[in-house]
Amino acid sequence: MMCSLAAVAAVVYTDMRFVEPNWLGLGVHRVPLLPAGSERIRILQISDLHASDDVPLDFIEHAVELGLQQKPDVVCLTGDFITLRWDEWNAYSRILERLSKIAPTFGTTGNHDGGESLVSRGGYHRPTKVIEMLEKANVRVLMNASCNVALPHKNPFELVGFGDLWSNDFVPGELLSPRSEKIPRIVMSHNPDTKDDIERSDWDLMLSGHTHGGQLTLPWGSTPFAPVKDKRFVRGLHQWQNHWLHITKGIGSMRNMRLNCFPEISMVELVPMA
């Protein structure tokens, strides 16, 4: 009996540590936000890259290459580019620049990119280095800012990016005031718990990460370690109130462990309403 338990534990550990974290997939979701007859808009979302000793740049480049193969119209990078510290900024920038060369690429930061709470753990006080790296890669950083995205032969939409909640950089201000022009309004916000602060505001779809999909999913489906208050929304596409939420499982993970929760890049397609 003891031998079989030890064998099961060894198999589970091998899967968690050496198989799942390296088995990158593609999640595809469709959100009906466009007028009938419109061309779909394909948004590639990549999040929680977590460059570190556990997640080398080779793996991040593998994710970027998988993303490039999808031929996205727009790319959204939703935070946690590093785990604590990083040195190879130029190499990182060159990898992300591959995305901005093929499509308009936008980004916002996560709680691991810089913040007061990281300093005692060896992280950065502010996400300055990450932002510099993104700008060098021609990624437009939206930190409590918005812009209209107009693609050739596609309907325009508005993209709003927020700073991170745990880093005290989440400042909605007037960015989600009622729209005068009814084009889709897409929000990038690393932590999906931010939805509660903007529940009554005017927006359509939030793109988040942060949870790593729960990272460790127990056999009965619960995700007790997901770092969010609202554990109903830790991965995938959901309708909530009169909004849509998409939470990607992300690329990297903490301590390089995943269980029943493979890493992913996500393709979120805006499609016509029925």
Ligand SMILES: [Fe+2]
């Ligand atoms: Fe993360």
